[in-house]
Amino acid sequence: MPADLSFIAWIWLVIPAAVGLLLVWVLVLEVRQVYRNFWVWIRNGFGRRI
DSSP: OHHHHHHHHHHHHHHHHHHHHHHHHHHHHHHHHHHHHHHHHIIIIIHHHO
């Protein structure tokens, strides 16, 4: 029984950690893409207006 409990506890710790890492990775990629698009927009848009 203790082995089963430790296995369940390991799953309960590892799965949220893996999901959290995946979410953070996706968030970082999205932020980088938005940041790159933002600078392109700044160069294209504001460059023409000024």
